[in-house]
Amino acid sequence: MRYVSTRGGMDPVTFRDAVILGQAPDGGLLLPEVLPDVSKELEGWRQLSFEDLAFEVIRLFADDIDDAVLKKILKEAFATFAVEDTIPLVQFDGLNVLELFHGPTLAFKDVALQVLGGLFEHILEGSLGRLNVLGATSGDTGSAAIAGVRGRPNIDIFVLFPDGRTSLMQELQMTTVLDDNVHCLGIEGTFDDCQELMKSIFGDLAFKEKYSLGAVNSVNWARVVTQIVYYVYAALKFNVPVSFSVPTGNFGNVFAGYLAKSMGVPIDRLVLATNENDILARFFETGRYTRGVVQHTLSPSMDIQVASNFERFLYLYFGRDSERLIEFLGTFSEQGSAEVDYVKSEDSFFIATSVGEEETRGTIKTTYASYDYILDPHSAVGVAAASRFDLGSPVISLATAHPAKFPDAVNEAIGKDVATHSRLTNLISQPTRKTLLPADEEAVKNYLATNAR
Numbered sequence: 001m002r003y004v005s006t007r008g009g010m011d012p013v014t015f016r017d018a019v020i021l022g023q024a025p026d027g028g029l030l031l032p033e034v035l036p037d038v039s040k041e042l043e044g045w046r047q048l049s050f051e052d053l054a055f056e057v058i059r060l061f062a063d064d065i066d067d068a069v070l071k072k073i074l075k076e077a078f079a080t081f082a083v084e085d086t087i088p089l090v091q092f093d094g095l096n097v098l099e100l101f102h103g104p105t106l107a108f109k110d111v112a113l114q115v116l117g118g119l120f121e122h123i124l125e126g127s128l129g130r131l132n133v134l135g136a137t138s139g140d141t142g143s144a145a146i147a148g149v150r151g152r153p154n155i156d157i158f159v160l161f162p163d164g165r166t167s168l169m170q171e172l173q174m175t176t177v178l179d180d181n182v183h184c185l186g187i188e189g190t191f192d193d194c195q196e197l198m199k200s201i202f203g204d205l206a207f208k209e210k211y212s213l214g215a216v217n218s219v220n221w222a223r224v225v226t227q228i229v230y231y232v233y234a235a236l237k238f239n240v241p242v243s244f245s246v247p248t249g250n251f252g253n254v255f256a257g258y259l260a261k262s263m264g265v266p267i268d269r270l271v272l273a274t275n276e277n278d279i280l281a282r283f284f285e286t287g288r289y290t291r292g293v294v295q296h297t298l299s300p301s302m303d304i305q306v307a308s309n310f311e312r313f314l315y316l317y318f319g320r321d322s323e324r325l326i327e328f329l330g331t332f333s334e335q336g337s338a339e340v341d342y343v344k345s346e347d348s349f350f351i352a353t354s355v356g357e358e359e360t361r362g363t364i365k366t367t368y369a370s371y372d373y374i375l376d377p378h379s380a381v382g383v384a385a386a387s388r389f390d391l392g393s394p395v396i397s398l399a400t401a402h403p404a405k406f407p408d409a410v411n412e413a414i415g416k417d418v419a420t421h422s423r424l425t426n427l428i429s430q431p432t433r434k435t436l437l438p439a440d441e442e443a444v445k446n447y448l449a450t451n452a453r
């Protein structure tokens with residue numbers, strides 16, 4: 001299978017190259033030239049475990065990875081999950097929750113980042129040698145990325161986080177990882193400073209090349225492809241088409257659901273659930289994509305205004321017309337707003353809605369009262385959004401984080417201390433390592449130059 005850039009400025013590349021590139025050299029995102037149609041395979045896949053299904057789905061996209069190698073990568077990736085069935089579907093009367101948070105850092109990003117780590121290692125062994133991964137995090141992505149690559153011989157990871165501005169648990173999930181290849185860089189500044197630093201370092205192409213810098217952010221194709229698997233897996237647990245409610249910010253998770261549908265998986269609707277940062281919800285209401293000011297909410301991993309994966313959707317929406325896409329992006333970057341002729345209708349596949357803070361708290365509280373079940377604030381946004389619509393198909397809400405990752409919001413909503421996880425409380429007594437650096441490009445580059453292998 002060959003991969004092209006959404007912006008049309010790159011010769012097609014293989015899966016291996018797509019994974020290492022992350023982003024296309026022309027600034028676009030990578031997508032397969034054609035999507036496979038799996039509708040005839042589905043019946044045969046019904047009884048498969050998540051791991052075996054992942055093999056069947058991912059091999060369609062990763063046709064230059066040896067089958068035995070892919071099996072091994074998936075086995076190792078999902079062995080890090082705390083439960084036998086990797087991503088259990090929990091069912092109550094009227095509520096279906098797909099728990100995606102049983103990986104090492106208790107968030108859904110582990111599902112894909114565990115696989116990405118294994119793919120990186122395998123691909124590097126065969127060719128390039130080494131990769132120095134550079135990332136910026138406001139908390140959650142950093143620890144999941146670290147968990148994906150810790151201890152791997154061909155990779156070093158450097159994570160910039162705003163020192164003192166993440167939660168204590170988020171910091172400990174990074175700094176208690178003592179493997180030699182893990183570098184936690186506490187930046188004396190904000191998350192925006194960290195992102196700016198990362199962008200300008202990646203922008204220095206000579207530096208990037210000299211130190212083989214790579215990224216693990218949410219636009220890496222291997223992450224999207226792994227996320228497709230759980231839509232297939234959950235849909236096959238039902239005998240009728242299902243809908244999903246997906247808490248989203250970067251349009252990553254929900255885009256994977258759109259691809260699953262496009263590949264023939266029986267999905268009725270996708271409820272796109274945002275918090276108060278509702279740029280995506282507004283787009284699917286009006287066809288207008290307009291930047292707003294980032295609001296800080298109880299679901300911080302969705303406090304995003306410009307959704308990095310949305311470009312892939314737009315490219316497909318424009319019938320793979322890169323010129324139209326580039327024009328749209330140009331207008332958006334100049335004017336902070338751009339429009340397509342999207343018309344919302346009764347049977348639109350995407351149903352988008354934004355959930356406020358009170359309703360998020362209320363949903364945590366009532367779900368606990370009704371089912372004795374604890375939602376984290378991100379998952380609660382999805383459950384609240386789903387409850388607004390009467391779809392006529394079973395709805396599966398994706399649970400993207402364990403409640404213990406956001407104990408303050410959860411405990412406050414429920415009124416007692418219920419959100420704990422031994423894996424997190426154990427971190428408090430463990431040794432840590434981090435390096436403090438000023439929010440200064442030269443300082444970070446010096447650190448990289450000295451420590452990159």
Ligand SMILES: *Cc1c(COP(=O)(O)O)cnc(C)c1O
Binds near residue numbers: 253301
């Ligand atoms: C990253 C994240 C999300 C949003 O993921 P998208 O890729 O934007 O859909 C939702 N919930 C949690 C807990 C996350 O960490």
